[in-house]
Amino acid sequence: MLVVHVSFECAPMYKTGGLGDVVGSLPKALAIKGIESAVIMPAYGWIRPLTHLPFSRVPIYYIENKWFKRTKPDHAPEYQAQAYAYFCFQVLEFLKSKKIRPDIIHCHDWHTGLIPFFLHTRPDPHFESTKTVLTIHNSAYQGNFKRKYFEAPETKVFSESLPKQKYIHFLELGIEYADTISTVSPNHAQEIISGGVNFGLSKSIKKRKTAFVGILNGLDYSVWNPQTDPYIIHKYSAKTVGVGKMKNKYTLQKQLGLLISDRVPLFAFIARLNRQKGLDLLLPLLERFVGNYQLVVLGTGDKKYERALKRYDRQEYRDFISINISFDEKLAHRIYAGADFMLIPSHYEPCGLTQLIGFAYGTVPIASHVGGLVDSISQGKTGFLFNSTATAFWQTIQEAHEFWLRKQEFMSLVTQILRENFSWVKSAQEYIALYRKVLA
Ligand code: ADP
Numbered sequence: 478m479l480v481v482h483v484s485f486e487c488a489p490m491y492k493t494g495g496l497g498d499v500v501g502s503l504p505k506a507l508a509i510k511g512i513e514s515a516v517i518m519p520a521y522g523w524i525r526p527l528t529h530l531p532f533s534r535v536p537i538y539y540i541e542n543k544w545f546k547r548t549k550p551d552h553a554p555e556y557q558a559q560a561y562a563y564f565c566f567q568v569l570e571f572l573k574s575k576k577i578r579p580d581i582i583h584c585h586d587w588h589t590g591l592i593p594f595f596l597h598t599r600p601d602p603h604f605e606s607t608k609t610v611l612t613i614h615n616s617a618y619q620g621n622f623k624r625k626y627f628e629a630p631e632t633k634v635f636s637e638s639l640p641k642q643k644y645i646h647f648l649e650l651g652i653e654y655a656d657t658i659s660t661v662s663p664n665h666a667q668e669i670i671s672g673g674v675n676f677g678l679s680k681s682i683k684k685r686k687t688a689f690v691g692i693l694n695g696l697d698y699s700v701w702n703p704q705t706d707p708y709i710i711h712k713y714s715a716k717t718v719g720v721g722k723m724k725n726k727y728t729l730q731k732q733l734g735l736l737i738s739d740r741v742p743l744f745a746f747i748a749r750l751n752r753q754k755g756l757d758l759l760l761p762l763l764e765r766f767v768g769n770y771q772l773v774v775l776g777t778g779d780k781k782y783e784r785a786l787k788r789y790d791r792q793e794y795r796d797f798i799s800i801n802i803s804f805d806e807k808l809a810h811r812i813y814a815g816a817d818f819m820l821i822p823s824h825y826e827p828c829g830l831t832q833l834i835g836f837a838y839g840t841v842p843i844a845s846h847v848g849g850l851v852d853s854i855s856q857g858k859t860g861f862l863f864n865s866t867a868t869a870f871w872q873t874i875q876e877a878h879e880f881w882l883r884k885q886e887f888m889s890l891v892t893q894i895l896r897e898n899f900s901w902v903k904s905a906q907e908y909i910a911l912y913r914k915v916l917a
Contacts, residue, residue: 479513480504480912481579483568485561485588487516488700489531490524493804494749495694495830496614499661500585502697503908505533506901512909515577517568519545519560532699538575540567543631558622559629561647565591566635573603581912584611587620590651597654598638608915610908611655613648615827616669617676617753620647652681657688657915661828662849666691674825674848692908693852694828695901701813701837708810715895718839719888722814729815735771736796742881743771744874745816745840747809747831748823750778750786750802755822755845758867763789765871767797770878772820773812775801813838818877822863822870826850832860836897841890843870843877859894 486492488501504514520526520539529536544551544560551557569592572579584592593609621644627636639645652658660666666689668674669682682689699705703721704714710728713721723739730737744766748754759774760782766772774786783802790800801808813819819835821844828849832842842860844850854860863873881887 478580478909478912478916479515479578480507480581480583481515481517481572481577482583482585483517483589483592484585485519485564487518487530487537490518490527490537491521492806494615495661495828496585498697498700498830499614499694501530502695502700502901503905504535505530505697506695506905507908508533508535510905510909512905512912515579517571519564521550522546522548523550538571540564540571542567554622555626557620558626558645559632561588561620562591562627562632562635562645565589565595566632568592569595569601569604573601578603579607580916582607582609583908584609584651584655586612586614587618587648587651590620590647590649592651593654593656594650595635595638599635608656608912609654610911610915611651611658613652613658613660613669613827615753616648616660616674616678617825619649619676619678621645621649622647649678649681652678652685655688657690657911658682658685659690659692659911661691662693662852663691664852665825665827665848668825668848690911692904692911693849693899694830694833695904696830696833696837696899698837698900701834703814703838706810706814708807709814710811711814713814713839715892718891718895722817722839722891725811725815726817727815729773729811730771732811733773733799733801734795735773735799741769741771741797742817742878743773743815744818744820744843745773745775745812746820747775747812748778748821750776750782752779753824753826755824755865755870756782756785758822758865758870759820760785761867762871762874763798767794769797770874771797771799773799773801773816775803775805775808775812777802777804813840816840817881818843818874820874821845821850822865823847823850824865829853833897833899835860836894836899839891839895841877841894843873853899859890859897 484500486497488497520541711724826848863869
């Protein structure tokens with residue numbers, strides 16, 4: 478079976494969030510299980526293109542076009558509409574020209590939503606036996622653009638076949654035409670179906686309800702492993718976790734200019750800065766950390782949240798608060814290794830990877846009771862779950878602190894979470910079952 482993954486991002490070439498991690502690791506896990514896999518992504522001007530996913534034989538193919546030549550991302554709707562519509566069209570042209578006949582084209586998120594649509598509305602004998610799987614990693618991002626954007630000279634080739642509507646909705650078209658659809662955790666699949674979280678997609682999802690499943694993401698332990706992590710200075714294992722994390726905490730405190738001490742718990746928040754991630758819950762609490770707890774924030778995103786956070790980047794808070802507005806892979810690894818707790822106050826979370834990475838580094842998650850966080854964190858056993866309000870959040874932070882003070886109990890929790898196993902093996906098996914079902 479040949480499965481070709483198509484995505485706008487893939488780690489380590491380009492990553493803005495969890496999708497990059499998934500597309501950088503799921504194809505490798507499938508290949509280990511004997512499924513021939515490949516990745517297709519844009520040939521962005523700012524990436525260093527590798528020929529294969531690291532430590533694997535999974536090839537990566539790059540699609541070039543005039544939009545991707547830019548040296549930095551462009552979020553203007555007109556640009557995104559044209560770039561990714563053309564990308565979808567080119568992916569199919571590329572596969573044909575290379576005589577690659579996938580059994581499955583696995584489309585990830587809205588950027589690839591036109592692929593199932595094109596296969597359906599522009600049938601081609603080359604893809605006669607090809608099926609499509611669309612995975613929704615975040616249903617808030619849908620790619621809904623004015624039709625007039627597709628009248629550029631390049632997009633004219635296929636603009637006639639686009640629906641005769643004012644707007645072209647990539648994700649809805651993907652949902653309608655993909656042979657099967659999935660999201661990245663069973664609980665989030667239920668949230669979407671029940672209408673609890675769906676961002677206006679409930680009608681189109683309901684029509685495809687029987688073809689919609691949730692498969693929990695895995696974690697790539699060749700990337701996220703404190704015993705081998707090249708970014709962290711003090712490597713550690715389950716046996717040396719106590720001293721290992723303490724040394725990494727000191728190193729992190731020193732690097733960020735925080736008070737160097739093991740008598741204050743260190744909480745970390747690593748995320749895209751937007752409302753989804755619960756910035757509105759975190760921001761009102763920031764002042765309360767000063768003098769009590771340490772907080773390290775690493776993120777980029779909405780300017781309003783970047784500005785609000787920067788207000789806490791002040792000399793008088795420096796011992797306790799470190800605000801880092803950047804996308805910094807190395808610092809992220811160091812934070813996972815040095816922090817005591819990961820804060821994940823998301824309003825919704827399709828899967829979430831930061832709690833899984835936290836487990837791998839012995840860093841205890843404090844997370845909202847939503848989506849994939851519920852599927853992966855066991856309350857009181859592997860982390861703390863709370864209902865998304867600022868009051869419950871602060872209460873849980875205080876409880877976690879109390880728990881942290883009981884050193885022996887805390888250390889047994891840390892060793893417990895290090896034993897958690899969210900490797901891709903199980904999830905890859907579930908995807909294979911899904912591919913087989915759709916091919917049957
Ligand atoms: P999402 O996909 O919604 O952004 P996830 O929890 O699924 O959230 O995945 C986030 C991934 O992005 C994790 O690997 C996290 O470490 C990483 N990440 C988020 N923000 C940053 C940042 N500013 N610098 C480095 N890594 C980041």
